[in-house]
Amino acid sequence: MNTARQEAWLPPDTTIGENCTIAPTVQFMSGEDRPIRIGNRTNIYRGTEITGPVTIGNGCLVNRDGYLRSNTTLGNNVMVGPFTRFVTDSHEIGPSTKRGGANKWPPITVGDGTWIGASVTILGGTSIGKGCIIAAGAVVVSDIPDNALAGGVPAKVIRILTD
Template sequence: MTKEKLTLEDEIVELRRQVDELSAAVAAIRSPQHGKKTIKGDNVFVDSSTVLVSGENATICLGDHTKVWRGGEWTGPVTVGKRVFVNQGSYIRPLVTIEDDVSLGPFVRLITDTHEIGHKTRRTGTPKKDAIRIGQGSWIGAGATVMGGVNVGKRSIVAVGAVVNRDVPDNVLVAGVPARVVRQIKDFDEFAELIDPFDPKSASKGADCSDSRYNNAEG
């Protein structure tokens, strides 16, 4: 009985060893491609399926407590602050800065790439990249696209599916294609409220309806 018990225990130990070896092999196959110049702060999580392309002059820096979920593709240089949450399927191009406490919904695209307008034989001329900055505390909704050269203000919200091709002020909600300011965000002691900046009645709630940023009629 003792011999059988020891044999069984030995088999269990051997099986566990084999499982550990297989797990390590699978982890190696699935290991994220994080490049040679990816810098991570404390308690950073990047899903193994997310590709971070970095190298000389193309550093990707992830601040403390940042979480990046599955299926993303980033190309440096990219700078990310602390406590940033990035949902699945993110597509982030070079020259992007994401400040602290930002949240990106699923399938958000931050695209700095564009071209000069080319001659009639080919309209895509010389390629270039225009930097993007996402301000502290902002929220970019699912499927939204932010184009090169745009600064999204602090604590603002970009609605689901919006295409942002111009700067976004602080504390507003933008929506649409192209994105426009549709609400101002008013903070109170323990909650926030969306205010229509075009409604005269909201003046009593603190919306500055005279601000030219809210009355830009161009596309």
């Protein structure tokens, strides 16, 4: 949907830049303490769910059925494949009577120009550098340096990319 026509369905504290295309089935869950900010020229396809606080830079693409949870930041020109999940929801380790203790949302940061393949899962507390490629189906559980091609479960650096 063109940003000029979207104001009626946007929740409070969601800001979408100019020349964006947002599918009408995208779900935004934001509030005063959990804003969603989307940069200019960004496209978000059908079925995506975004729970703030989330920041998506300029010129990004989030393909269909993306899942972006609180404390996720995508840099500029990031491409996200379909069915990709940015999962920040977690828990402290509790006692044996209930191991899922207090909630926590460690951040995820993705650097400018990165391409994330289809069905990737990225867990909270991780950073993916600038100019990376994350192979389809990977599970990112630790930081990935700039310009790395990473894949696997758990994701490991396969090689460093050059221009």
